[in-house]
Structures are given as structure tokens and as C-alpha cells.
Amino acid sequence: MFVSIANTPRDYAWGSTSAIPRLLGTPETGEPQAELWLGAHPGSPSRILDPARTGGATDLAAWIASDPATAVGEKGSLSFLLKILAAAHPLSLQAHPTLERAREGFARENAAGIPIDAPERNYRDALHKPEIIVALSPTYEALCGFRPLAEVREIVDLLVMLDGSQVAPRWELYGPIVHLLEDSETVGEPDGEVLRSVVSWLLEGGPEVDALVGHLVRTTEKALHPAHAHLTDPYTKSLETVVLLNEQYPGDPGIIISLLLNRVTLSAGEALYLPAGNIHAYLRGLGVELMSASDNVLRGGLTPKHVDVAELLEVLDFDPLPVPYLRPERQVDGLQLFAPDVPDFELARIDVGDAEVLPLESGVPSVAPTVAFAPQGPAIAICIGGSVSIAGASGSVTIARGESVFVTPDEGELVFAGDGTVFVAAPGAPANELP
Structure with a gap:
């Protein structure tokens, strides 16, 4: 359905x-x-646009609660x-x-x-x-995610240099962070433990943290001012983020925490x-x-x-990791499938039309006259461009740009045609089931 x-x-x-x-x-x-x-x-x-089709249920939660067998099948x-x-x-x-x-x-x-x-x-x-x-x-x-500690040390060095008042990263306001970094080098403490200490100190707040946030913002605003020479350091975007965050959340310790994280475009x-x-x-x-x-x-x-510092520190993964890019697991003509290793979901991008099929290595989604995709259960599709028809085992529908549809699991494999782009969300592979 x-x-x-x-x-x-x-x-x-x-x-x-x-x-x-x-x-x-x-x-x-x-x-x-x-x-x-x-x-x-x-x-x-x-909202369900035609409640007569769902026994009078006016929203998706109410329909699933009243008729789970039809709406979501064995997933429940x-x-x-x-x-x-x-x-x-x-x-x-x-x-x-x-x-x-x-x-x-x-x-x-x-x-x-x-x-x-x-x-x-x-x-x-x-x-x-x-x-x-x-x-x-x-x-x-x-x-997203903590950057390597070596990069954090380079950023602290850069900030002291930009400040212009010191020649070494031992400036008083940066002291607590600098000492944590230097102590870790001396005793060989794991990067994750050092980052935990730094984040804990920042989130606990206090006069030292407030002073550091204020001076950090003034230093970066000065360094990035158009009147000065253009900064071409690899951490320029991170410094621009400091200014951006201060505009929205002045004085927030998260402004400093942003420098500990991977900055991604x-x-x-x-x-x-x-x-x-x-x-x-x-x-x-x-x-x-x-x-x-x-x-x-x-x-x-x-x-x-609300910020619960103690609980957050227990939840966070402090180990520095590469930027967690998710590459499409499967790329065939007209289909890109983003499938992380969790049972909860996967996301398919469907591009259909009469255009010439583009090479996948170009980085541009390919287009195909029809595309088949078999969700692992109930699915939701939204059209973000053009108009696309979707046919399943017992029904079909056409959705245009801005329209979305819920697909019950009994439809099985779906075939997409028309001229447009659709994203389809569905459960992940059963092999990823958690205990």
C-alpha cells in the first residue's frame, strides 16, 4: 500500500x-x-492525507499503533x-x-x-x-568528532602567535589547556584522556574559562579582520567558526570546544x-x-x-578519529545506497529520467530510465525534484517535487520511473541487528 x-x-x-x-x-x-x-x-x-485508506487514522503514529501488521509488518x-x-x-x-x-x-x-x-x-x-x-x-x-591532539597543539600555537603578545604557547590565559597538552606529552597519556580533561575543564566553567573565551574571540576577530593580511593557515575555517559561534552564543565554552573538533565542509x-x-x-x-x-x-x-556535564562526559567518545564520511555502499545506474552498520535505517537516492547515464566516478549521481530498489521493510519516499512513479507488488503511486509517501512492506521490491529524484528511507539490513 x-x-x-x-x-x-x-x-x-x-x-x-x-x-x-x-x-x-x-x-x-x-x-x-x-x-x-x-x-x-x-x-x-x-499526517495521513487520506485517512479513509488507514481506517480513519489521521497520522502515521496512530495508524501504526492501530494496525501494525498492515503498516509495518513484522518490524512492529x-x-x-x-x-x-x-x-x-x-x-x-x-x-x-x-x-x-x-x-x-x-x-x-x-x-x-x-x-x-x-x-x-x-x-x-x-x-x-x-x-x-x-x-x-x-x-x-x-x-564532528575530536581531531588529533597534534592538531590541537598546532591551533594553540597559532592562537598565541596571532595574539602577538607571546612567542611561546605558555601565555597565561591558555595555561590550563597548554599544561594539559604538555603533561600528556611528558607522561604519554592517551589523546582521548587528555581531551576528556580539557572538555571537562571547559564545561565546568568559571572565571578562567570566561576569560579564555573572551580573549580567544578578540584574537580571532582581529586576525580575520579584512583590514589585515588574509590568513591562509589550514585552520582558518576553524577560526572563522569561533567568530560565527560567538555571534550566536557569546561567551559559551562550546566556542573553545569547537577548536577540538574536526571542521568539515x-x-x-x-x-x-x-x-x-x-x-x-x-x-x-x-x-x-x-x-x-x-x-x-x-x-x-x-x-x-539543559547541559548535563557528568552524563555527557560518560557518553562522549573522546578518541580522535578521521572525519566519518559515509560513502555509498552500492552505486549502480540511478541508485546510491547509504547504509551504515546499524539495523535501524538505510537511505537510497534514486535518480531516474531519460538523460544520458553519467560515469559514477564523476561524483555526479547517475540517471537511469528505471531503477529497482527493495526496502528491508516499511519505507518512506520523498521527491525533491521532477516527478517519479513508484510501483510495487500490488500498487503504484506518482509523487512530484515536495510530495512524500509511506510504503508498506508488502509492496516488496519497488520500481522507480519518470524524470526526477527521490530519497527513500528504510530499515537497515537484518545482519546488523543489535542484541
Whole structure:
């Protein structure tokens, strides 16, 4: 069964007023349109456009609850949440727990009697929340994961040089960070433990941290001022991020933490995979985001919301890692499949039309007259351009730019035709099932 669905974009303050309307051909409202949610998450379940087809259920969550056998089959629930995300301003620094940590934290907070909707609540369900983001805008800016400690030392050296008041990285305000870095070299402490110490010191706050944030911002603003020579250091983007974050969250310790993280610019079509424990923040751009259907977020700054420092330190993975790019697992004519090693979801990009098939190595999605894709269960498809027909075992539908549809698992393999682009979210491979 193909069931047409829709939703109203979330109006978070960091959202763009125009990016989602321009992508989907929908009206601008003058208000931010930050995230369009497609799924059954209780925070904003998708509306069913023809309730007569779903026994009168008016949203996807209600239909799944009333008739799970038809809607999601043996899965029993919808394991993923698909979003179109449009950031005009930086989001908070955040990380998500492992499945084990989420189960333990949810039970612990329930036992403590903390209301599910309480601002200080960390765990609103017993699920983990890995996620992927695929860039749609020409560039998509983000912070993700801790960078190597050697790079952090180079950034501290650069900051002292830019300040111009010292010739060595022992300047008083940077002292706590410098000493932590130098001590780690002396005793051979693992990079992850050093980064844990630095982040803990920053998040605890206090006069020293406040002074360091203020001076760091003044130093970078001075170094990046147009009146001065153009800075061509490899860390220029990281320094520009300091200024950007201070405009939105003046004085926040997360401004310094941003220098400890990988600074990433995705091109359109590139993707990141953010597993449990990976600290990240989206800075600016338009993308397709797919995640587990969870609302467990541990924040680490750049937000007026609750920050539980002790819990965050337990959740974070402090080991420096390369930028977690997610390459398509499968690329055939007209199909790119982004499939991380989790059972919750995978994301297919489908490009169909009569255009000449482009070589995959060009980095441009190829186009094919028809494309076949077999979801591992219930699926959600959204058209971001043109018009595409989708045919399954017993039904078919045509969706145009801006339209979306829920597909029940009995449709099996789907065949796409027409002239357009569709993203399809579905559960991941059974081989990735977690205990």
C-alpha cells in the first residue's frame, strides 16, 4: 500500500526561512523552517492525507499503533525518522548514547520520577540515535568528532602567535589547556584522556574559562579582520567558526570546544555518519538527515537548553578519529545506497529520467530510465525534484517535487520511473541487528 503523507516544518530559531521551500516548491511563511519530519515520532508524526485508506487514522503514529501488521509488518514499529534539515545558524553541540546507555539511562530517570517532558531529562526513550546527513546544498558545514591532539597543539600555537603578545604557547590565559597538552606529552597519556580533561575543564566553567573565551574571540576577530593580511593557515575555517559561534552564543565554552573538533565542509551529495558518542554540531546548510526514531540528545554547549556535564562526559567518545564520511555502499545506474552498520535505517537516492547515464566516478549521481530498489521493510519516499512513479507488488503511486509517501512492506521490491529524484528511507539490513 502507498499512503500519501505530509507534515509542517518545525520552526526552530536556527532554521532557514527559504531553503526547504525552495527545495520542495512549498510556500515561504516568513518564519524559520528548520526540519521537516517524516515518520511516526510522537514529537511530530506525519499526517495521513487520506485517512479513509488507514481506517480513519489521521497520522502515521496512530495508524501504526492501530494496525501494525498492515503498516509495518513484522518490524512492529518504525525504526527510523527521515528529515529535511535546513540550518541557517549553528545547532547545539551534541552527542547521542549507545543502545545500552540509553536503556540504562531511561530506566534510571524513570525510577527517579523525572517527567518525560522535563527540561532536565536526558533520556526520553530507551533507544540509541545514530544518524547520517547527506548534503543537498552546494556546501554543508559541520563539526564532528575530536581531531588529533597534534592538531590541537598546532591551533594553540597559532592562537598565541596571532595574539602577538607571546612567542611561546605558555601565555597565561591558555595555561590550563597548554599544561594539559604538555603533561600528556611528558607522561604519554592517551589523546582521548587528555581531551576528556580539557572538555571537562571547559564545561565546568568559571572565571578562567570566561576569560579564555573572551580573549580567544578578540584574537580571532582581529586576525580575520579584512583590514589585515588574509590568513591562509589550514585552520582558518576553524577560526572563522569561533567568530560565527560567538555571534550566536557569546561567551559559551562550546566556542573553545569547537577548536577540538574536526571542521568539515561537505559538497552536495557527500554524507557523514555520526554514531553513538560522536560529538557534533551542524553549522549551516541543507541536507537529508536519517536517524533512529529516538529523542535522546546529550548537549555540550551552544544552547540555552539543559547541559548535563557528568552524563555527557560518560557518553562522549573522546578518541580522535578521521572525519566519518559515509560513502555509498552500492552505486549502480540511478541508485546510491547509504547504509551504515546499524539495523535501524538505510537511505537510497534514486535518480531516474531519460538523460544520458553519467560515469559514477564523476561524483555526479547517475540517471537511469528505471531503477529497482527493495526496502528491508516499511519505507518512506520523498521527491525533491521532477516527478517519479513508484510501483510495487500490488500498487503504484506518482509523487512530484515536495510530495512524500509511506510504503508498506508488502509492496516488496519497488520500481522507480519518470524524470526526477527521490530519497527513500528504510530499515537497515537484518545482519546488523543489535542484541
